[in-house]
Structure formats: structure tokens, C-alpha cells
Amino acid sequence: TVTADNEDEMVAINDEADVDSGDDKEEVSKLKLKGSYRQKYKRAWELDNELRDELRNDNKTRLTENRINNLDTKYLLKDWLSPFTGDPYSAFCRTCHSKLHAHKKGLLAHAKSSKHKKHSLNPEEPLNTETGEVVLFKKIKK
Numbered sequence: 001t002v003t004a005d006n007e008d009e010m011v012a013i014n015d016e017a018d019v020d021s022g023d024d025k026e027e028v029s030k031l032k033l034k035g036s037y038r039q040k041y042k043r044a045w046e047l048d049n050e051l052r053d054e055l056r057n058d059n060k061t062r063l064t065e066n067r068i069n070n071l072d073t074k075y076l077l078k079d080w081l082s083p084f085t086g087d088p089y090s091a092f093c094r095t096c097h098s099k100l101h102a103h104k105k106g107l108l109a110h111a112k113s114s115k116h117k118k119h120s121l122n123p124e125e126p127l128n129t130e131t132g133e134v135v136l137f138k139k140i141k142k
Contacts (some may be wrong), residue, residue, distance in 0.1 A: 041102040046078040073109045
């Protein structure tokens with residue numbers, strides 16, 4: 001740390017604080033060891049009652065009661081969720097054609113997203129996989 005007594009004179013204060021100590025290096029190495037955890041995809045999520053119930057009880061979910069009754073609600077997630085081929089840390093949404101991180105909260109957030117809801121209500125509409133938007137085709141009269 002450097003401070004000035006006068007404009008022309010600079011005085012260094014606390015030179016010892018500027019030198020790296022061994023303790024700091026140990027703390028840095030411990031921080032490097034504490035990396036983010038990558039969750040592997042679990043097939044049990046496809047049948048998870050907690051996820052299913054949270055989706056059913058979500059007021060923002062636009063699944064009609066008729067559609068819920070038509071689906072076997074025990075397999076609600078299984079209808080759209082599957083492991084991503086070649087990456088054990090990812091899931092795949094068959095409805096949106098999207099690669100997802102394999103985290104339970106992230107999968108739930110995706111299920112509640114407007115993109116997923118829109119595609120689950122209109123599964124026959126083609127999807128641009130790059131942008132995630134529905135591709136609309138104009139009918140051409142002959």
C-alpha cells in the first residue's frame with residue numbers, strides 16, 4: 001500500500017501486507033477444490049412424485065383438467081423428459097427439442113417455462129431447434 005505525505009514524497013506503508021503469505025495460497029487452493037457439482041441425469045426423475053405434484057399444483061401451468069386426466073399423471077415427466085445421448089450430465093426435452101442441465105430444480109423450472117408450456121399445448125407445431133421458436137408455414141394455393 002502506498003500513500004503520499006506531500007505531492008513529491010511517496011511513503012510505503014504496511015509492506016508486509018503486500019507480500020503473499022503461505023496461508024493465502026492454502027485458501028486459494030481450497031477454493032479451487034470447491035468447484036461446482038455436476039449432477040448426472042437420474043431416470044427416477046421421470047417418475048418423481050414431488051416433481052409431478054409440483055407441476056400439477058402450479059397455478060401458472062396451463063394444462064387443462066381434461067388433459068391432466070387424459071395423461072397417466074404417474075408418468076407426467078416421462079412424457080417429455082429423457083436422458084441426453086452422449087452426455088450423462090444433461091437431460092433432453094422431447095417437447096421443446098432442448099438440451100437441459102440435469103438438475104432437479106432446473107428441470108422443474110423448464111417444465112414451468114412459457115416455451116415448454118406453449119409446445120406441450122401444440123405438440124404438432126414444428127420447432128426451430130436453434131432459436132426454440134415455432135416455425136409457421138404458409139399454405140400455398142395451387
